[in-house]
Amino acid sequence: MPEETIAQSLKKKGVSRRDFLKLSGALAAAMGLSNVLPVSANGLPLNPGRGYSMNRIIAKALETKSRLPVIWLEFQDCAGCSEAITRSNSPTLGNLVLNTLTIEYHETLSAAAGFQVEQAKQDAMQKYAGQYILVVEGSIPVAEDGIYCVIGGRTAIDILTEAAAGAAAIIATGNCAAYGGLPRAKPNPTDAKGVWEIITDKPVVNIPGCPAIPEATAGTIAHFAIFGTLPELDNLHRPMTFYGVTVHDRCLRRPFYEAGKFALSFDDQGAKNGYCLYKLGCKGPTTYNACASIRWETGLSFPVQSGHPCLGCSQPDFWDGGGFYQGQSAPLEHPEAVAVGAAAAVGAALGVGATLINQAKKKPKGGEK
Amino acid sequence: MTATKQAINAFIHETGGWAASQLEACTRCGMCAEACHFYQATGNPEYAPVWKIELLRRAYEQRFTLVGAMKTALGLNKRITDEDLKHWSELNYYACTVCNKCSMVCPMGIDLGSLLHDVRAGMAAAGMVPTELMAAVNKQVEEGSPLGMTSAVWDQRIEWVVDEWEVEIPRDVKDADTLVVFSSIEVMKFPTNIAAIAKILNKAGEKWTISSKAREIVNFGFYEGSLEHTKLFLSRVLEGAKELGVKRIVVTECGHAYDALRWHAANWLPEANDFEIIHITGLLGELVGNGRIKLKPGAFDDDGTITFHDACKIQRKGGHIQEPRDILKILAPESFKEMTPNREESVCCGGGGGVIAIKVADPIRYAAFELKIDQVNKAGAKTVAMTCSNCRLQYADCVDHFKLDWKVTGLAQMVADALVE
Amino acid sequence: MNWNAVLQFARGPFFYTALLVFVAGMIYRLVTVIGLGWSKDRVPVKGSKAGGVVMSFLKGILIWPFIPWVKNTFKRNPLIYIGGGLFHLGLFAVIFLGAAHMLVFKSLLGFGWATLPLPIVDWLAAAGIVGMLILLINRIIHPVLKLISGPAEYLAWLFVFLPMITGYSLTHHLGPPYEVMYSLHMISVDVLLIWIPLSRISHFIFYFFSRAIHGQEFGKRGVKV
Secondary structure, eight states: OOSSBHHHHHHHTTOOHHHHHHHHHHHHHHTTOSSOOOOGGGTOOSSOOTTOOHHHHHHHHHHHOBOEEEEEEEOBOOSHHHHHHHHOSOHHHHHHHHHHEEEEEETTTOSOOTHHHHHHHHHHHHHTTTTEEEEEESBEEOGGGGTTSEETTEEHHHHHHHHHHTEEEEEEEHHHHHHOTGGGSTTOTTOEEOHHHHOOSSOEEEEOSTTOOHHHHHHHHHHHHHHSSOOOBOTTSOBHHHHSSBHHHHOTTHHHHHHTOBOOSTTSHHHHTTOBOGGGTOOGGGOBOSTTTTOBTTTTBOTTTTTOOOOOTTSTTGGGSSOTTSOTTSOSOOOOHHHHHHHHHHHHHHHHHHHHHHHHHHSOOTTOO | OHHHHHHHHHHHHHOOHHHHHHHHHOOOOOHHHHHOHHHHHHOOGGGOHHHHTHHHHHHHHHHHOHHHHHHHHTTOOOOOOHHHHHHHHHHHHHSOOOOOHHHHHOTTOOOHHHHHHHHHHHHHHTTOSOHHHHHHHHHHHHHSOTTSOOHHHHHHHHHHHHHHHTOOOOBSOTTOSEEEEOOHHHHHHOHHHHHHHHHHHHHTTOOEEBOSSSOOOOOHHHHHTOHHHHHHHHHHHHHHHHHHTOSEEEEOSOSHHHHHHHHTHHHHOGGGGGSEEEEHHHHHHHHHHTTSSOBOTTTTTTSSOEEEEOOIIIIITTOOOHHHHHHHHHHOTTTBOOOSSOGGGOOOOSOTTTGGGOGGGHHHHHHHHHHHHHHHHHHTOSEEEESOHHHHHHHHHHHHHHTOOOEEEEHHHHHHHTBOO | OOHHHHHHHHHTHHHHHHHHHHHHHHHHHHHHHHTTOOOOOOSOOSSOHHHHHHHHHIIIIIITTTOGGGSGGGGGOHHHHHHHHHHHHHHHHHHHHSHHHHHHHHHHHSOOOOOOOHHHHHHHHHHHHHHHHHHHHHHHHSHHHHHHOOHHHHHHHHHHHHHHHHHHHHHHTOSSOHHHHHHHHHHHHHHHHHHGGGSGGGHHHHHHHHHHHHHHHHHHHTOOO
16 A cells, blocks of 8 residues: 555645645536545535535545555557546546555556566556555457457456456446447347356446546545445436436527527538537437536537537447437337348238138128118 | 028128228217217107117127137127117117218218118018018018009009199100109109199100009118118109100109119119119209299299208208209299208108108107208298108198198199199 | 337337338228229219319318318308318328428338428427317217217327327327437337228228219219319
């Protein structure tokens, strides 16, 4: 366990007391902590009373806690979630969070490679057993005993199960780790699964998105780092803070939806006027994510704002959600003309059969008129 | 269960695509009830036309549809019983004149009148026709007329009309142009009509005749609903016409007879298409229109307001809506006032369809007539003209029953009285 | 309850099956009715059968729903005219002129069309719902309708009403979350599709038969339809 506290390491890096408090406030805001009560993890009373704002609580926690070890595993992934969080244009928050952690293992970020890194991971898992945070990126294939993702000679299932055993918390970042993501799209040849479908004996937090919004991943990690507990989750195991409302409910183009003003193509007058993208296939209404409120690149923009319909990337099976540019109301499966023709033929054939029976019934029996 | 079986066999035999598609189209909206004068007059929901044809619909559903088969398999079907037939016989014969106003208001355009006729056919096959009506039918089978007008009586009556009113009535004239067939109602109850029509045709110089074989235009088989009897009575008329070699047949002031002969006969007896068939109302319009007869303008303008009763089978189902009005505009330009509603939307007199022959149905018939009283009073009329002698019978009977001070007359009568010599 | 999975099922295989059952069922109904036989009409025509048919459809579709005073019986049936008219108007407006449903047709047929603004479709949807309620109340209290209505009528009402009310709540985010409401809407639509060939809702097809027959019967006699 690194000895110095988070606050101390920040101070070492030259962050002043005032900036430290500001950062604590930013972190509190990012975690949506306006009235979450800090609990015994911080040795604070349930009712802090006057003088205790969220900022101060966070600050207190950072002052008393030391940095958390993190094992970051990547399986069938594109590393986009890692890219998002490390290249995000939020130096204060991203770095702050990274400063609360020590990343003991990360494929993409490691300078080193090969069996030495694997050995370092084993050492860290042993040293910090029961204390480290396991972050998973990418889906886990289970077809053919998991042969479609093998790292250092071991299958992903194997690596994951081993790492999950000693983890204090498991966070699945990105749609792939949460729900299978792109590899799971039809026909799903590798039988890709999300972490929570494999690890069923421990709670798994899903931070879906393609990629996941950096603040969401960061905020959730920070929540655990500071409070030692997982945030409130919805029935798909997503933190309510970030996934409690739909993109549609916070979308800046919502008034146009209500007024029925839609863009009909990507370069028509409607699109130029910033009209609603529902007719171009926006999946906003059924997509729970923070894109419309927190947005990307420290609130710079998000797909709809930039003119592209929401793909629904934080929902399970969004790749099979009916086509990115097909209206959300359209059915997912519809019969081809051939199938319809076959149904009509079946109906007609049954009809002809029924007609023959009916015509036979109509023939007058002997003696009747 | 024999009666029911027979009825159902009849229903099934006559149900074709024509009936089935309409039975399928019904959404049970109940609008037809609001158009039925029997329902309007009594408030009895069973008089709703859609309910009157319920047995037909049930038989159709149970025998011919998938849903019917499924319901039978699940034991959800209400089988038709003899009691049902008896009950529905009353609904169909006592409380329906087949006026067909219901099909005018049906949003789906279902021809309820014809469907009800199909129900009557089933009743006839099952022997569930009201006794009084059946007695009249049998009389017509045996004697040629439901009103006791045997051949001898007919001869006698025609002779009497010729003498009494001094008109010429050519009888059994071979190769005449036109065969005129009177109804026994006119012969027995309104003989002035015979004289009137004879006078008009003679004035118009028409080469016409009546026929002793085809002496009755009334068709009680049509009221009964039995195809066999209907065809029998129609063929007497057509044979008489054939024997005399005429080119056209004129139906005098009778409604249902016109419906049967003009609008249905050709589908049962192809020889009907050998003749042009026309109603006297249409002929009058023709004769006035082409000047073969001339009328005294305003001949009836001095006797108070006169209104016109549209006969269901001659106006709404016959198409002769404008002719009476054209004539009345000449005969009573000042005093003619329409009832409301009128023309194809008019209200039935309540006595047609065989109802007037069924004494048991009298209370219902009189209740329905109260709607007409209301209409005539609203028009402020004291005289009612019409083109159907069954309506005239109903009006006459009701004027007596309700002690009204109206004058009831026929259009042919008025035309004859106003002829310019 | 995993409503996302329910939604995928309702929009996916359930819809697929329901649509095929609908097509097969309606064709079956048409074939069996037509197959019961038609006879030739040998009666000479006085007016015009074709003219009667045209007027029958004009009055049935274009004029009657909008100008109720065309028919004298409006005075005696204001409830049915208004309730039925509102319902059909609302239903057709939402199904064919609402953006959401137009996109469904677009995915099935390959082409779409211009739609009405949402607030207008909204009002018409509400009118449709009100119309349905009027019709239900009328069916329960009117003596004739009470007599002629059975489980078939009430079920048909329910299966048509459910998509309307779930669709309305869905668009307005009333009550349960969006994906729950959407699932219920899709399920009720799929059930309706299956129910149509089994019930009198199929009157929308037989309407054309009965109105054509009506037009012919009156047209051939030269009587105004």
